[in-house]
Amino acid sequence: MLQIALTLAIFLLAVIPAGTYMYHIAAGEKTFGDPFFDRVDQGIYRLCRIDRRGMGWKEYMGNLVLTNGVMILMGYFLLRFQGRLFLNPNGAAGMGPVLSLHTVISFMTNTNMQHSFGEEGLSHLSQMLVVIFMMFTSAATGYGACMALCRGFAGKREDVGNFYEDMVRVTTRLLLPGSLVIGLALVWQGVPCTFGGNVTVETVTGSFQDIALGPVAALESIKHLGTNGGGFFSANGASPLENPTIISNLLELFSMMLLPAACVLTFGKMASKGKQGRAIFAAMAILFLAGLALCYGSEMAGNPRLAQAGLQGPGSYEGKEVRFGIDQSALFTAATSAFTTGSVNNMHSTLTPLGGMVPMLHMMMNCVFGGMGTGLMNMMMYVVLTVFICGLMVGRTPEYLGKKIEGREMRLVVLVLVLHPLLILGFSAAGAVLPAGMETLANRDFHGFSEILYEFSSAAANNGSGFEGLEDNTGFWNITTGIVMLLGRYVSLAAQLAVAGSLLAKRRVKASAGTMPTDNGLFTVLLVFIVYIFAGLTFVPALALGPVAEHLTLWF
Amino acid sequence: MERKMSDRQEKTRLLTKDIFKSSLLGAVKKMDPRYMLGTPVMFVVEVGAVLALLLTVAPTALGDSPQAVEEQNLRLYNGIVCGLLFLTVLFANFAESVAEGRGKAQAASMKKTRQDTGARLLGPDGKETAVSASLLKRGDVVLVKAGEVIPGDGEVIEGIASVDESAITGESAPVTREAGTDFSSVTGGTTVVSDWLKVEITSQPGESFLDKMISLVEGASRQKTPNEIALNTLLTALTVIFLLVVATLYPFALYAGVRLPASAMIALLVCLIPTTIGGLLSAIGIAGMDRVTRFHVIAMSGKAVEACGDVDTMILDKTGTITFGNRLAADFYPVGGKKKEDLIDYAVLSSLYDPTPEGKSTAELGRGMGTRVGEMEGEEPEFLPFTAQSKMSGVNLKSGVRIRKGAAEAIKEMVRAEGGSIPEDLDSVVSEISGWGGTPLVVAADHEIYGVIYLKDTVKPGLAERFQRLRDMGIKTIMCTGDNPLTAATIAKEAGVDGFLAECRPEDKIEAIKKEQAEGKLVAMTGDGTNDAPALAQADVGLAMNSGTSAAKEAANMVDLDSDPTKILEVVEIGKQLLITRGSLTTFSIANDVAKYFAIIPAMFTLVVPQMQVLNIMRLATPMSAILSALIFNAVIIPCLIPIAMRGVKYRPMSAEKLLLKNMGIYGLGGILSPFIGIKLIDLLTAPVLELLGI
Known part of the structure; x- marks a missing residue:
């Protein structure tokens, strides 16, 4: 408990300067590294012939899709032909077409769902030019889209910014230096970083074991900083080579939580009313703490059947790393799903039913801080919804930050709100009845259903973690989750940017005593309620047949 | 004014026999699916009802096993579900018909004149x-x-x-x-x-x-307002989400090894989609227009009423709106050592035949202060009316005494010309009265100045409190007047408006409106003259007086039949009330779903997970009674809320935050809790009946 509280307290201290720094990057204001970074940026702009004029939301989105599309194509061919390319000390073969496509989509959409086995299936070149490269660019893309949205909502300028400028500035000023520092710190803690191949060692029992090595620390740092989550190893953050110590664990935890949370404060600064950002931040924090409490409580309560058999210590340790314990495991689980990173330091499938429901719930809400930028964007949809419903109750047509919320905005907002359950529930239904889905389940019970539900929630929320227990490297899973990831990412982004664009074009109305305040505790509480009610009403029946049923049968 | 409003509302009963009859008929007529498509939420309920009808006739049509049909008496159960669904649609249509019926009743009385x-x-x-x-x-x-x-x-x-x-x-x-x-x-x-x-x-x-x-008024040419369209979008989206939830629940349940009865799924769907607000939405809109009409204001569109709720600034004419418009005598001030009694007498004498409000009020005030002048029987003095040239009026008595009252400068000039002297304290009294915002009328008999009548523009009683209420609602009031700044400031202070425009010409009014609008505010104004028309058109809410020119009426988006400019205040409150009603019932409707889940989810899954009974916190008797009770609650809540939809939720001006907290408490929290109680009570009643029926 104390551990969790301390971790979160340190996190809070770090978020505030990070939010200011990100605001300076987004607003083109002075940052400490300007003399150096400006020169780098200028070089890049000149080299790529980037025209840095402001864009409308359509142009911004168009360039975003185009850039991401080109990267997907490049990544695809790299994976297909990695076997014939250099930096392949372990001799990984070229990847199959469906798995290749799934992998690039997964990384480009900031999902990092891995149906391949990282350390075996990928060459070092692929790890760097596909995985690590996309970890940077997808995070920068998410950040860019988010800043464009914030500019639209804040309405301080005519355009939503320049996509390329956003990408470049955040990469040079935040992602690269940040990753470098975190990477070095991880190396200090014992995370390997090498171009060398696997080593074979003689273990204490006298047998031989292959130890996979590679540019692990380089991947690990941006994996968390950019809320990506794909592991170098398939065991992800539970593997001692990715996450060897409590310090590396904290480092990874902080780095994945930092930027999504800072985005919210950045928005607050952009709207030049810091309080607006704080109200949303508080709502996210409440949602997060509630999830964390449920997960932690459930893990501490453990499994009554094991307790009866006298097999249980304090709480449920199944599937957890002893070096992290229940505290750091529950915190990591809650964080990785809330911040939709998707790296794991314990096996989510072996969490207690309600403990395992928490990450599902976080991904279903998809706005509890959320992924790099996209979390705030999703939350803004809920903000608009809250303003709409509650705004009416003060007797005015609803408005947010001085802009009226009308039919067009509502249509776009509900598109985002419908899309998410459509992807999760629709595809889960297919997975639950089609033999192609059923055959891959490790368990054909409520838990198996949770596996399906988790997989699609993870894909739709661009989280990427797996419940595991699912034999997911099949055509069915690769294709369905691929579609879900693509739609979940780009359709949402487009609709969200359209909302921002639509608001930007509106006449600003002035706030008065009759306007619903959106920067106080009451609004925070209402926002939390709206998120719970909507996410709850949408997913309760599905959850009832998954983790809830599992919990009830276990305890009653 | 406030009393008037509530009086009017009390006078009109919610439902007369005629309206009830015609509404019942209307409710049935509206079942036409083509009409129902206009409200997607209720259309889904109707489709569900038709499906349930099919299941009553052929219980196995949608995949339920004949064995289950036999065991659980599904045919009868489906029939009950079907009946309840049709009833839900009927209730919603009835609400709309009642709103229209009340409008039609109004229109009928108007038609008589046509x-x-x-x-x-x-x-x-x-x-x-x-x-x-x-x-x-x-x-x-x-x-x-x-x-x-x-x-x-x-x-x-x-x-x-x-x-x-x-x-x-x-x-x-x-x-x-x-x-x-x-x-x-x-x-x-x-x-x-x-x-x-x-x-x-x-x-x-x-x-x-x-x-x-x-x-x-009949609602025939009613168009959905922008806010209604936006809300409808939300409701439709919720319907789509719940369709998705229920549609995917079937395969989920299959996976868990249970085949959900088709009628239970229909029931779940109907309970979850926002039927309460979906059924009442158009009734709320029609009733809002109707409330305005009952208040003798004709809104040219529902949008205009809605816009009223958003008004930030009101531009009000001083004359007629804030003050009675006539300068009335308030006091007498003798000068040059003259007696007050003499002044009063001469003032009254000069005013006896003066038909202007100034003259009448002077005579009245004089009588009230005990003038010795009786009715001048027999004597027909020569009356000189006020002209723009002379700037004075007065009488020539038979006795030869000439009494004049008028503007200070004019009287002084006359007295000087006739060789009289000007009392030293006259100027100070005159400027003092001007300073109060009053108009000084100097009274002279022959060439002697007796004193000054203090004419005052009288602010309508109760307005200061009204403006305070508006301020609480966040609405700023600006007074427009042709008076000089000094006078304007005094009246403004007395009335408690937030700002004023002195020496205001019609084009200044437009400028003021544009300035407010440029700051992002919505402006309301009232007007009657032709020269008000451009300003009425420029304002976001323009209320024209029926007594005004047709140009003004064309330009405005509302017309007040009683030509009472202060009504704009009430209209704004009605606009707000309309939006609040819509928001509150939406919140209520959505909040209801929480309890319905607790009723239906355990009921549906008890077969496959007996432990689900833990979630049956209402302790509903059987799965079937639980589902039916939720469905009955869902249907009955619509007519229960018709009075609120028609009259609007209670509204008292207060700050947005307080208002939100209050309405959230009543309709949000109440919306979560009330169905728990309601469904439990209904279940207590239905469970024994269902047992008798063998369900």
């Missing part, structure tokens, strides 16, 4: 032909004599007459209509009581003001 009347059409040569009023076109000129009904909307081009407008306004006192003034427009259906008028018709047949009013 019986086809004859008209004297004047040809270009001045020849009179008798035609039917319904044949009159724009530009025709008609003659209307005393006792005749004015055949159409128009402008008086010649003549002056008193007109009885009670058919439209309900006010029995006749009003004067005169060519070439601000009071030159007449409305079809009103009656000339005395004299005659030559009227140029300004409306095409079937498009007269009365026609428009009737169709608006």
Whole structure:
């Protein structure tokens, strides 16, 4: 408990300067590294012939899709032909077409769902030019889209910014230096970083074991900083080579939580009313703490059947790393799903039913801080919804930050709100009845259903973690989750940017005593309620047949 | 004013027998699926009802096993579900019909005045032909004599007459209509009581003001407002989400090894989609318009009423709106050592034959202060009326005494010319009165100045509190007046407005509106004259007086039939109330779903997970009774809420935050809790019945 509280307290201290720094990057204001970074940026702009004029939301989105599309194509061919390319000390073969496509989509959409086995299936070149490269660019893309949205909502300028400028500035000023520092710190803690191949060692029992090595620390740092989550190893953050110590664990935890949370404060600064950002931040924090409490409580309560058999210590340790314990495991689980990173330091499938429901719930809400930028964007949809419903109750047509919320905005907002359950529930239904889905389940019970539900929630929320227990490297899973990831990412982004664009074009109305305040505790509480009610009403029946049923049968 | 509003509302009963009957019929007629498509939420319920009907006739049609049908008496159960669903649709349609019915009842009384009347059409040569009023076109000129009904909307081009407008306004006192003034427009259906008028018709047949009013009130030409459209989008989206939830639940349940009965899924769907607000939404809109109409204001569209709720700034004319418009005598100030009694006497004498409000009020005040002047019987003094040139008025008594009252400068000049002296303290008294915002009228008899009458612009009682209430609602008031800044400031202070525009010309008003709008504010204003028309058009909410010119009425988006400018305050409150009602019932409707889940989810899955009974926190008797109870609650809540939809939720001006907290408490928290109680109570009643029926 104390551990969790301390971790979160340190996190809070770090978020505030990070939010200011990100605001300076987004607003083109002075940052400490300007003399150096400006020169780098200028070089890049000149080299790529980037025209840095402001864009409308359509142009911004168009360039975003185009850039991401080109990267997907490049990544695809790299994976297909990695076997014939250099930096392949372990001799990984070229990847199959469906798995290749799934992998690039997964990384480009900031999902990092891995149906391949990282350390075996990928060459070092692929790890760097596909995985690590996309970890940077997808995070920068998410950040860019988010800043464009914030500019639209804040309405301080005519355009939503320049996509390329956003990408470049955040990469040079935040992602690269940040990753470098975190990477070095991880190396200090014992995370390997090498171009060398696997080593074979003689273990204490006298047998031989292959130890996979590679540019692990380089991947690990941006994996968390950019809320990506794909592991170098398939065991992800539970593997001692990715996450060897409590310090590396904290480092990874902080780095994945930092930027999504800072985005919210950045928005607050952009709207030049810091309080607006704080109200949303508080709502996210409440949602997060509630999830964390449920997960932690459930893990501490453990499994009554094991307790009866006298097999249980304090709480449920199944599937957890002893070096992290229940505290750091529950915190990591809650964080990785809330911040939709998707790296794991314990096996989510072996969490207690309600403990395992928490990450599902976080991904279903998809706005509890959320992924790099996209979390705030999703939350803004809920903000608009809250303003709409509650705004009416003060007797005015609803408005947010001085802009009226009308039919067009509502249509776009509900598109985002419908899309998410459509992807999760629709595809889960297919997975639950089609033999192609059923055959891959490790368990054909409520838990198996949770596996399906988790997989699609993870894909739709661009989280990427797996419940595991699912034999997911099949055509069915690769294709369905691929579609879900693509739609979940780009359709949402487009609709969200359209909302921002639509608001930007509106006449600003002035706030008065009759306007619903959106920067106080009451609004925070209402926002939390709206998120719970909507996410709850949408997913309760599905959850009832998954983790809830599992919990009830276990305890009653 | 406030009392008037509540009086009116009490007078109209929610439901008369006639309206009830016609609404029942209307509710059935509206079951036409083509009509239902307009409200997607209720359309889904109707489709569900048809499916349930199918399941009643052929219980195995949608995959339920014959064995289950036999064991659980599914046919009867499906029949009950079907009945409840149709009832839900019927209740929603009934709500809409009642709202329309109340409007129609209003319109009917108006229609009576539209019986086809004859008209004297004047040809270009001045020849009179008798035609039917319904044949009159724009530009025709008609003659209307005393006792005749004015055949159409128009402008008086010649003549002056008193007109009885009670058919439209309900006010029995006749009003004067005169060519070439601000009071030159007449409305079809009103009656000339005395004299005659030559009227140029300004409306095409079937498009007269009365026609428009009737169709608006009937709800025939009702268009969905932007906010209604946005809300409808949300409700439709919720419906789609719940369709998705229920549709995917079937395969989920199959996976878990249970085949959900089709009727249970339909019931779950209908319980979850926002039927309460979906069913009441259009009724709320119609009733909102109706409330405005009952208040004798005709809104040209529902959008106008909605916009009222958003008003940030009100631009109000001083004269007529804030003050009574006439400067009334408030006190007498003697100068030069004269006695106050003498001053009062001369002031009263000078005013006895003065028909202006200033004169009348002076005489009245003098009498109240004990003047010694009686009615001057027999004596017919010569009365000199006020002119712009002389700037004074007065009487010449038979005794030869000439009494004058008037502007200080004019009187001083006259006295000087006649060799009289000016008392030393006159100037200070005059400027003091001006400083208070009053008008000083100096009284002189022959060449002696006796003192000053203090004329004051009187603020209507209760306005200061009203403006305070507006401030609490976040609405700023700005007063427009032609007065000088000093006078304006005094009145502004007394009335408690937030700002004022002194020496204001019509174009200044437009500038003021534009300035407020540029700051992102919505502006409301009232007006009557032709020169107000551009400002009325520029304002976001323009309320024209029915007594005003037709140009003003065209430009405004609302017309007040009683020509009471202060009504804009009430209209704003009605607008807010409309939006609050919509928001509150939406919140209530969505919040209801929480309890319904607790009723239905355990009921559905108890078969496959017996432990689900833990979630049956209401302890509902059986799965079937749980589902039916939720469904009954869902249906019955609609008629229960009709009164709120019709009358609007209670609204008292207060800050947005307090208002939100209050309404959230009632409709949000209440919306979560009340169905728990309601469903439990219904279950207590239905469970024994169902047991008897063998379900």
